[in-house]
Amino acid sequence: VSELRGWSRANGRITLAAGLTYTEAMRTPLPALAEASRTVGGPQIRNRGTIGGNLGTSSPAGDALPPLLVCDVQVRVASVRGERTLPLRDFVVGVKRNVLAVDELILDVSVDGDPARQTFMKVGPRNAMLISVVSLALRVDGELAASFGSAGPVPGVVRAPLDAADSFPEQVAAAASPIDDVRGTAAYRRHALRVLTKRALERCLS
Structure with missing residues (x-):
């Protein structure tokens, strides 16, 4: 699904699609996320594992979550009922638990374009x-x-x-x-x- 791939920069914000792989995340302008992505698994896992997958599993050990949290990312999800956006800090609510409804899909996360x-x-x-x-x-x-x-x-x-x-x-x-x-x-x-x-x-x- 092409809409769920890659990353982009527009209107002062960086958007990471849910299907962005760790290999691709290593080349984003977010230093902490790039560093974390380099430590995930081996090349095969980095080529297949995605940022959206790390969000969806909501594991306390997910390496992509701390770099995204310090950047105050917004998570965009969608279903046939429409879209909604919420802060990542409100998305993960427990060990491997999040607020996704059963019919919702993670689309992307977005963050201020200044990586600091x-x-x-x-x-x-x-x-x-x-x-x-x-x-x-x-x-x-x-x-x-x-x-x-x-x-x-x-x-x-x-x-x-x-x-x-x-x-x-x-x-x-x-x-x-x-x-x-x-x-x-x-x-x-x-x-x-x-x-x-x-x-x-x-x-x-x-």
Whole structure:
């Protein structure tokens, strides 16, 4: 379906179609999403997996979700009843749960065309081809915005003024609600979030 493929820029916004693959997302002008896409699976999965698929599964470990959340993306869905648009933060409501009606299809997501300073990092036994133990996207654009994955039932978002950079890693860790599982303990995930946030701040503010 050609309408669900690719990405475009118009009227100051970037639109990513639901069928945009991770391989294609690596070439978008959204740095954090491009970095996250490089870590998803191997080449075969990146060539077949899509942004819409990550949204639809709504897994807390979905690597595309934190980069999209820090950009305040709007999700557009449609059915025979018409279209509606809602913020991504209102789209995912629980572990692998979202607000899609049974007859709705994800069309695309759109975001402000200015990518600002942003980055993505994750922790795992290796850099790719595994579910994240914890992940983090950071955006710096007049304020600090961080979103984490694999550290709560839904990917969380934390915001703070620029002058709160020193305390921001602790704020991010405190906002998470991780669990103990076979991939890592809750304590380890909180510690990893502090470390990732500090490193992401150094990368974006240097």
